[in-house]
Amino acid sequence: MRAVRFHDRNDVRVDDVPPPGQLKPRDVLVRPIFCGICGSDLHEYLHGPISSTREPHVFTGASMPQILGHEFSAVVEDIGADVRNVAVGDRVSIQPQMAPADEYYGKRGLYQLSPKVGVVGLSWWWGGMADLAIVNDYNAFVVPAGVTDIQAAMVEPAAVAVHAVDRAGIRPGWSVLISGFGPIGALCALAAKAAGATTLIISETNPSRLKAAGSLLPDAILVNPAKDNLNKIVRANSEEGIGVHAAIECAGVPACLNACVDAVRRQGIVVQVGLQTKPVEINALTWVFKDIIVRGSICYPSDSWPRVMAMIASGQFPVEKLVTSIIALEDAMALGFKRLLDPAGGELKVLLNVSADA
Numbered sequence: 001m002r003a004v005r006f007h008d009r010n011d012v013r014v015d016d017v018p019p020p021g022q023l024k025p026r027d028v029l030v031r032p033i034f035c036g037i038c039g040s041d042l043h044e045y046l047h048g049p050i051s052s053t054r055e056p057h058v059f060t061g062a063s064m065p066q067i068l069g070h071e072f073s074a075v076v077e078d079i080g081a082d083v084r085n086v087a088v089g090d091r092v093s094i095q096p097q098m099a100p101a102d103e104y105y106g107k108r109g110l111y112q113l114s115p116k117v118g119v120v121g122l123s124w125w126w127g128g129m130a131d132l133a134i135v136n137d138y139n140a141f142v143v144p145a146g147v148t149d150i151q152a153a154m155v156e157p158a159a160v161a162v163h164a165v166d167r168a169g170i171r172p173g174w175s176v177l178i179s180g181f182g183p184i185g186a187l188c189a190l191a192a193k194a195a196g197a198t199t200l201i202i203s204e205t206n207p208s209r210l211k212a213a214g215s216l217l218p219d220a221i222l223v224n225p226a227k228d229n230l231n232k233i234v235r236a237n238s239e240e241g242i243g244v245h246a247a248i249e250c251a252g253v254p255a256c257l258n259a260c261v262d263a264v265r266r267q268g269i270v271v272q273v274g275l276q277t278k279p280v281e282i283n284a285l286t287w288v289f290k291d292i293i294v295r296g297s298i299c300y301p302s303d304s305w306p307r308v309m310a311m312i313a314s315g316q317f318p319v320e321k322l323v324t325s326i327i328a329l330e331d332a333m334a335l336g337f338k339r340l341l342d343p344a345g346g347e348l349k350v351l352l353n354v355s356a357d358a
């Protein structure tokens with residue numbers, strides 16, 4: 001079968017690999033439909049291995065070459081003897097994280113917090129950019145009728161955004177700054193709106209992404225901090241000029257974290273969801289005097305799937321609008337990775353149509 005595999009830094013190939021064999025009692029065999037290319041896939045390609053490992057993974061035992069793909073919709077092909085939550089033929093969306101079920105975080109379904117977390121498509125034997133994949137039963141969530149296969153492939157990044165909005169505590173009528181309009185920033189903006197935010201300020205330096213923000217969220221206030229005075233615009237658009245209720249930092253740029261701290265009102269909340277890959281110089285005295293909360297936000301709790309899919313089905317969370325291209329699995333590198341890595345590029349989310357010519 002076909003599989004997009006991460007061999008090493010700057011080395012991702014479409015390979016012919018043996019299909020999965022015998023299922024264990026709680027295994028689910030799925031046939032991926034659509035699979036998104038994620039920022040973490042790009043990070044593995046450029047700077048990896050990061051989540052993928054040359055040595056066997058501490059929990060799953062998987063090692064490189066790694067089949068990529070952790071954002072995908074699929075159809076259930078077969079199930080192990082003890083699987084009860086899905087049936088053959090079900091459409092599913094994959095929650096890709098897993099962790100030891102007999103340890104503190106794993107017991108509570110908080111796989112994202114486990115030091116041994118494994119991820120389908122990053123540190124597991126199988127991934128969504130292939131004709132077939134095995135996942136654990138708890139990784140597969142049945143997709144309701146009101147959610148399309150394309151939307152079902154967007155649930156994973158959408159869950160990241162919903163968790164960040166939860167961490168920001170966004171309530172109806174709030175003003176919110178979204179810093180960075182990549183896929184996660186875009187989904188955070190949509191999720192904040194769904195949560196009731198009434199004033200959205202979007203800060204982004206890439207003009208084509210700022211343009212995308214304008215068409216996706218026509219009511220949002222768009223700011224290019226390379227040209228405009230972000231802080232002044234924030235003041236002008238908040239009650240008595242005190243700043244926004246909350247800011248969600250999605251760019252992973254040091255100056256952006258400090259801009260978020262400046263943008264929130266006293267006792268405001270700043271959520272860092274973008275990955276700051278280096279230590280950031282901050283002014284903790286400002287944090288104290290403003291009496292603010294600065295929080296991290298990692299992935300999502302594993303039970304997010306039904307909730308995110310309900311938001312999508314309601315029409316209040318139009319995640320499919322982020323999809324800028326749908327390409328064939330064979331074109332993953334040329335039309336996917338390469339275009340997404342173009343700093344001036346207009347791509348937001350690229351999906352592989354895995355089932356198209358399978």
Ligand SMILES: [Zn+2]
Nearest residue numbers: 038039040071
């Ligand atoms: Zn991802």
